Amino acid sequence: RIRRAVEMILEDAGIREAEISVAVVDDLTIHALNRQFLSHDEPTDVLSFVLEQGEASLEGEVIVSADTARASAPEYGWEPVDELLLYVIHGTLHLVGGLDATPEEQADMRAGEREYLARFGLEPCYDDLGKESL
Numbered sequence: 001r002i003r004r005a006v007e008m009i010l011e012d013a014g015i016r017e018a019e020i021s022v023a024v025v026d027d028l029t030i031h032a033l034n035r036q037f038l039s040h041d042e043p044t045d046v047l048s049f050v051l052e053q054g055e056a057s058l059e060g061e062v063i064v065s066a067d068t069a070r071a072s073a074p075e076y077g078w079e080p081v082d083e084l085l086l087y088v089i090h091g092t093l094h095l096v097g098g099l100d101a102t103p104e105e106q107a108d109m110r111a112g113e114r115e116y117l118a119r120f121g122l123e124p125c126y127d128d129l130g131k132e133s134l
Contacts, residue, residue: 001081002088005116009089010058013096017057020095022088027067043068048091062091076125082117086124089116 002022010018025033031043038047045068052059069083076083093112099105110124117124 001085001120005085005089005120006062006092008116008119009092009096014056015058015096017054019059020092021061023061023063024066024084025063027065030063030065030068033063045069045072046087046091048094050095058095060095062088062095064088064091078122078125082122085120085122086113086117089113 006020006022010020027043030045030047031041033047034040034042034044037049043065045065047061047063049061050058051061064084064087066080066084069087070080073080073083090109090113093109093116094100098109098112100109114124
């Protein structure tokens with residue numbers, strides 16, 4: 001599902017050539033990466049980095065925390081693997097230009113997440129107003 005989600009998002013964004021790595025790590029690792037690259041001294045659910053980008057090509061990384069997915073999933077009434085898929089979708093949307101700094105951007109990001117989760121028969125259970133942006 002992770003590979004297919006990344007492929008769908010890239011295809012829909014018009015990316016014809018891509019090399020995307022997806023790393024599933026623990027909270028300790030993602031915390032260290034978050035501190036090193038973004039100067040945020042806390043674990044997070046997902047990080048994404050564009051390494052190289054052309055008109056129809058992309059090289060990037062998506063890093064997701066299995067620990068955070070396992071801890072958060074029960075709160076939203078679904079399995080940790082589904083929460084992890086949400087993180088991958090969110091990170092990949094960032095790679096193709098998705099933003100979530102403003103309320104309008106967050107709404108667009110949520111719509112994108114819902115669209116791709118629906119393709120897997122999933123509907124997010126989070127409250128748009130109650131959950132912080134990924």
